[in-house]
Amino acid sequence: MLKDSKSLKIAKGLVELSLNEEGRVEPEKINQILTELKNEPTRRSLPILRKFLTLIKQQINTYEGSLEKFDSNADSSSNLISDNISQARGKKINLVIKENKSLIAGFRMRIGDDVYEDSIASRIARLKKSLT
Amino acid sequence: MSSITDLIRKEIENLSTDATRTNVGTIATLADGVARVEGLSKVMYNEMVEFPNNVLGIALNLEEDSVGCVLLGETSLLKEGDEARTTGKLLSVPVGKGLLGRVVDAVGRPIDEKGPIDSDITYPVERIAPGIIPRKSVTQPLQTGIMAVDSMIPIGRGQRELIIGDRSTGKTTIAIDTIINQAKINKKGIESGDADFRPVYCIYVAVGQKNSNVARTIKVFEETGAMEYVTIVSAPAADNPANQYLAPYAGCAMGEWFMENGMDALIVYDDLSKHAVAYRQISLILKRPSGREAYPGDVFYLHSRLLERSARLNEDNGNGSLTALPIIETQMGDVSGYIPTNVISITDGQIFLETDLFNKGIRPAVSVGLSVSRVGSAAQIKAYKKVAGKVKLELAQFRELAAFSQFESDLDAATKARLDRGARIVELFKQNAFNPVAVEIQTSVMWAVQNNFFDSIEVSNIASSVDSLKEYLLTQGTEVCEEIYKTGKLEKETEEKLRSALEDWKRTQS
Numbered sequence: 001m002l003k004d005s006k007s008l009k010i011a012k013g014l015v016e017l018s019l020n021e022e023g024r025v026e027p028e029k030i031n032q033i034l035t036e037l038k039n040e041p042t043r044r045s046l047p048i049l050r051k052f053l054t055l056i057k058q059q060i061n062t063y064e065g066s067l068e069k070f071d072s073n074a075d076s077s078s079n080l081i082s083d084n085i086s087q088a089r090g091k092k093i094n095l096v097i098k099e100n101k102s103l104i105a106g107f108r109m110r111i112g113d114d115v116y117e118d119s120i121a122s123r124i125a126r127l128k129k130s131l132t
Numbered sequence: 133m134s135s136i137t138d139l140i141r142k143e144i145e146n147l148s149t150d151a152t153r154t155n156v157g158t159i160a161t162l163a164d165g166v167a168r169v170e171g172l173s174k175v176m177y178n179e180m181v182e183f184p185n186n187v188l189g190i191a192l193n194l195e196e197d198s199v200g201c202v203l204l205g206e207t208s209l210l211k212e213g214d215e216a217r218t219t220g221k222l223l224s225v226p227v228g229k230g231l232l233g234r235v236v237d238a239v240g241r242p243i244d245e246k247g248p249i250d251s252d253i254t255y256p257v258e259r260i261a262p263g264i265i266p267r268k269s270v271t272q273p274l275q276t277g278i279m280a281v282d283s284m285i286p287i288g289r290g291q292r293e294l295i296i297g298d299r300s301t302g303k304t305t306i307a308i309d310t311i312i313n314q315a316k317i318n319k320k321g322i323e324s325g326d327a328d329f330r331p332v333y334c335i336y337v338a339v340g341q342k343n344s345n346v347a348r349t350i351k352v353f354e355e356t357g358a359m360e361y362v363t364i365v366s367a368p369a370a371d372n373p374a375n376q377y378l379a380p381y382a383g384c385a386m387g388e389w390f391m392e393n394g395m396d397a398l399i400v401y402d403d404l405s406k407h408a409v410a411y412r413q414i415s416l417i418l419k420r421p422s423g424r425e426a427y428p429g430d431v432f433y434l435h436s437r438l439l440e441r442s443a444r445l446n447e448d449n450g451n452g453s454l455t456a457l458p459i460i461e462t463q464m465g466d467v468s469g470y471i472p473t474n475v476i477s478i479t480d481g482q483i484f485l486e487t488d489l490f491n492k493g494i495r496p497a498v499s500v501g502l503s504v505s506r507v508g509s510a511a512q513i514k515a516y517k518k519v520a521g522k523v524k525l526e527l528a529q530f531r532e533l534a535a536f537s538q539f540e541s542d543l544d545a546a547t548k549a550r551l552d553r554g555a556r557i558v559e560l561f562k563q564n565a566f567n568p569v570a571v572e573i574q575t576s577v578m579w580a581v582q583n584n585f586f587d588s589i590e591v592s593n594i595a596s597s598v599d600s601l602k603e604y605l606l607t608q609g610t611e612v613c614e615e616i617y618k619t620g621k622l623e624k625e626t627e628e629k630l631r632s633a634l635e636d637w638k639r640t641q642s
Contacts, residue, residue, distance in 0.1 A: 008196065054170070054197050110156070113171040115217070118151035130143050 004047050011051035015059060023091070025060055058112070064094045065111035070119075072099035081109065155218040157199065159183075162210055165203050165372045166417045169216045172199045178258055180219045185209040188239075189216070190223055190374065193418045200418045202374035204239060224254035225382045227389035231363040232333060235350060238367045238375035238382050255385040257378060261440035268446035270480075273511040274332065274398065274455050277313030277568020278306060280498045280561040283520035283578060284527070285483055288511030289332070289396050290444025290453035294475055296460045296467065297485030302496050303459045304345075305565045306483065307400040308352055310457065311336060313568035314398060315358035332455075333390050334358075335399040337365045337383035339376050340406030352566055369406075376410035384441050387454045391443070394450035399442065403459035404435060408471045425470050432474050439478050467502070481505040494558060495565075500527045515622035516571060519578040523557060530554020556586050559594035572616040573605050579622070580634050589641075601637055609633040 018029045033052075037045055065085075067078060078097055086093045093111060100108065106119030157171025167189060175181065181189040181201050187209055193200030201216065225240030230250035237243050240254075270288030287293045295303045314332040321329035336353075338346045346366050353359040363386055367379035380401050390397035401407065408431055415428035423429050435458075442456035458479065460472050465487060467476065476482055481504045489497035509517070533551055537543060543551070560581055563569070569577075577598060580586060589597050605613055612629040616622065622630075 051197070113155050113157060113173045115154050115156050116151055117154070122152065123147065123149065127143060127147055130147065131140065 004044075004051075007044050007047040008051050010044070010048050011055055014048070014052050015055045018056065019059070023059075024063060025056055030056070061112040063091060064096070065109060066098055067095040068098045068100035068103060068108040068110075070099070070101060070103050070105055072097050077107075081107065085109070085111065157216045159210060159212050159214045159216060160198060162207065162212055164413075164417045165207055165374055166414070167201045167203055167207075167210065167216070169199045169201055170197065172216060172218060175199055175218050176222075178222055180221050180223050182217050182219050183210055184214050188223075190378075192414070193420070202377070202414055202418075203372070204374050204378075207372070222256045222258065223378070224256050225385050226251040226253065227255045227386050228253050229333075231386055233360050233362065235364040235366055236382075238365065238371070238379040240382060240386075243366065253389070255389055257381040257385050258437075259385065259388065259441065261437065262443045262445060262449075266443075266445050266449040268444050268451075270444050270507045270511050272330075272396075272444075272453070273508075273513055273571075274310075274396075275313055275317065275568075275571045276306065276310040277316070277570070278309055278496055279563060279569060279574050279577070280496055281306065281483060282512075282571065282574055283516065283561075284500060284524040285481065285498070285503050285505040286508035286512040286516075287455065287457075287505060288444075288508045289455050290442065291481070291505070291507055291511075292439050292442050292456040292458065292479040293505060293508070294458050294460060294479040294482035295485070296462060296472060296476070296482050297497070298462050298465055298487045301485040301487055301490045302565070303461070303485060304349070304402055306485075306496055307336070307402060307457050307459060308349060309566060309568045311353070311362060311398065311400065312356045312358045312566060315356065315361045316568065316570070318361055319357070330396050331361070332396045332398050333387075334362045335365065335383045335387050335397065336362060337367075337380050337399065337401050339367050339379050339401065339403060340369050340410060341366075341402065343368045343370065356566060373410040373413040376407065377414055380404070380407055380438055384438060384454075388441060391445060391452035391454040392450060394452045396453045396455070398455045398457065401438075401456065401458040403461055404475055405459075405461045405471055408434065427470060431471070432478075435471075435475055436478050439475075480507045493562070495562060498561075500524060500531060513571065513575075513620040515575045515616050515620055515626075516578070518622050519575055519582050523578070526550070527554060527557055530557070552587070552591075553581075555591045556581060556589075556594055559591055560586070560598055562595055569602065570613075570617070572613040573602055575616050575622065576605050576609065576613060576630055576634075577601060579627070579630055583631070583634075585634050585638060597641065600641065601634075604637040604640070605633070608636065 014033050018025050018033060020026045037049065067081060082093065082095045102121055104120035108115065108117045108119055155172055155174040157169040159167050160170045161168045175191045175194065177191060177194055179191050181191055183189055187203060187205035189201035189203045191199050191201050226249045228251040234242055234246060234249060235244040242249055270290045272289040274287045274289045276282055276287060295306050297303050311334045314334055318331040321331060336349065346368060350364060353362050365379050365383040367376040383399055387397040387399040408427060411431065411434050412427050416422060416426065420428045439456055439458060442454045444453040445451060458475060460475050462469060462472055484499040484502035485497045486499045489499065529550060533547060537551060560577065580601060586594060586597065612626060612633050615626050
C-alpha cells in the first residue's frame with residue numbers, strides 16, 4: 001500500500017499525547033487533539049485522522065479484551081481468567097464479558113489480535129477439518 | 133460402515149483438546165483477488181492465512197498497520213469485516229509418486245476427477261535452492277528425441293535450458309516431445325531390467341494458458357502413453373493471478389521430492405512470461421513500487437529463486453537431479469526484452485526458435501546461431517559426440533554461405549560441397565511433432581550423413597530417405613542400434629556393422 005510516513009509519524013506522536021501515565025487512552029486528551037485538528041486543518045488532516053484512529057484502536061486493544069461465554073452470568077472462572085491474563089501480560093486487562101450461545105461450552109477470549117479459545121464449537125470445527 | 137466409524141473414533145482420540153491461541157485480523161478492503169487485513173500482528177511472510185468459507189490466502193505484504201494477502205480461492209465468498217486468522221503454516225503441496233498421471237491445480241488439489249491424491253507427504257512451495265556443497269556437475273544426458281537439439285544443443289540432467297521464441301514457433305512442442313521421449317526411454321529401460329537404469333519423471337506446469345491447450349497437451353500425453361510418468365500442474369488463464377504465480381513453485385516442489393530422493397525429474401514451465409505478468413499484476417494490486425515495463429523490482433529474483441532449485445546433486449546427497457525447461461515467449465523475435473534477458477542470464481543455455489525458419493517449413497525452427505547449451509555437451513554420449521561434434525559449425529557456416537551465395541553465380545568446389553552438406557543437414561533435422569527419435573537411431577543417421585550416404589540423394593528427397601532409414605534401422609538394424617544404446621560408444625567394430633547395414637539400406641533405395 002502507498003506509504004504516507006509523515007502522516008504516520010504525526011499520528012504516532014498524537015497517540016503518545018493521548019495516553020496517561022498507565023499507558024491508557026485518555027478521552028479528554030483525545031477531545032483536545034481533535035479540536036485542535038478541527039480548528040487548524042491541513043491537507044494531511046484526513047490521513048492523519050485515519051492513522052490516529054487505527055493506532056488508538058490498537059492501543060486500546062492492548063488492555064481491553066472480550067470474553068465470550070455460553071452463559072454470560074458472571075462466575076468465578078471469568079475473574080480467574082482475567083487475573084491470569086493480566087498476570088501473564090504484566091498489566092491490568094479489562095475483559096468485557098459477552099454471551100455466545102454458539103460456543104456450546106467453554107470460552108473464547110480476544111485481546112488485540114490474539115484469540116484464545118477452548119470451546120466445544122472449536123473442537124467440533126477441528127474434528128470436521130480433520131475428517132475432510 | 134465399521135471402517136468409517138473406526139476412522140471417526142480414531143480422529144476423536146487423536147483430537148487435541150488443548151486451548152488454542154490464534155492471531156486474527158479483519159478484512160479492511162477486498163479487491164482484485166487481494167485482501168488488505170488489519171490486525172494479524174504475528175503473521176509471517178508467505179504464511180497461509182485462513183478466511184471464512186475455506187478460502188486461503190498468502191501474506192505477501194507485511195506493513196506497519198495492515199497485511200496484504202493474495203487470495204487463492206473464491207473471493208466472492210468474502211466480504212469486508214470478515215475475520216482472517218493465521219495458520220502457522222507455509223503453503224505446502226502434496227509430493228511423491230502418487231502425483232504421477234494426475235492433473236492438479238496450483239495448490240496440489242486434483243482437478244482430473246480421478247479421486248484424491250495418493251500421497252501423505254507435503255513440501256513447502258517456497259524452499260531454498262541447494263547450495264554449492266551438495267551439487268555436482270552435469271554428467272548424464274537428458275535426450276529430447278529431437279535431432280536438432282540432441283546433436284547441437286545437448287541437455288544434461290540437472291541443467292536449466294530455456295526454450296525461447298515468438299508465439300507459434302513450436303516451443304511447447306519441443307517440451308512435449310522431450311517428455312514423450314522420457315516416457316519412451318523409461319519404458320524401454322524398465323523393460324530391459326537394467327538395475328542401474330534411472331527413469332526421468334516429468335512435471336508440466338501450465339501457467340496462464342487456455343484450458344483447451346492444456347486439454348490438448350493432456351490428450352497427447354495420454355495417446356503417446358507418457359501420462360503415467362507425468363504430473364500436470366495447471367493454472368490456466370482463467371485462474372486468479374495468485375494461482376498463476378504459485379504454480380511454478382508448486383511444480384518445482386513436486387520435482388524436488390524426486391531429486392531429494394535420489395531420482396531424476398524434468399520440469400517444464402510453460403511459460404514464465406505469463407508467470408511474470410501474473411506477478412506484475414499481483415504487485416501492482418499490492419501497490420508495490422514498479423520499475424521497467426511496470427514489473428516490480430524483484431522480478432529477477434522471482435525467476436532466479438525458482439530456476440536455482442533445479443540441480444544435480446552429488447552421491448552424498450542421493451545423486452538425484454531436477455532438469456528445468458523454462459519457456460519464454462518473445463515479441464517480434466526480440467530477445468533483448470526485460471524478462472527474456474533475465475531468464476537467459478539465469479539459465480545454462482537456450483534453444484531459440486525463429487519464426488522465419490518455422491514459416492519456411494524448417495521444424496523444429498531451431499536457430500543455430502542463437503541457441504547454445506553451456507553445460508550439456510559434457511553429458512552427451514560419446515557415440516553421438518563423435519558423429520555430431522562438428523555439425524553445429526557446419527550448419528552455421530552453411531547459413532552464412534547460403535546468404536552470400538545468393539549474389540554469387542560461380543562457386544568453388546569447397547563452398548559448393550559445404551552448401552550441399554548444409555542443405556542435407558537442414559533436411560535431416562526436419563522432424564514431425566510428437567515423434568521423438570531414440571538416440572541410437574539419431575547417432576546412426578548422423579553417421580550416415582557424415583559418411584556421405586546421403587550425398588547421392590536429391591535434397592528434396594532427404595526427408596523421405598531419412599524416414600526410410602529410420603524404419604530400416606528399427607526393423608533390420610536392431611543389432612547395431614542395440615550395441616550403440618548399450619555401450620554409448622561407436623567403436624571401429626560397431627562402425628563396420630553400421631556401414632554394412634547402411635549399404636544394405638542403400639541398395640534397397642536404388
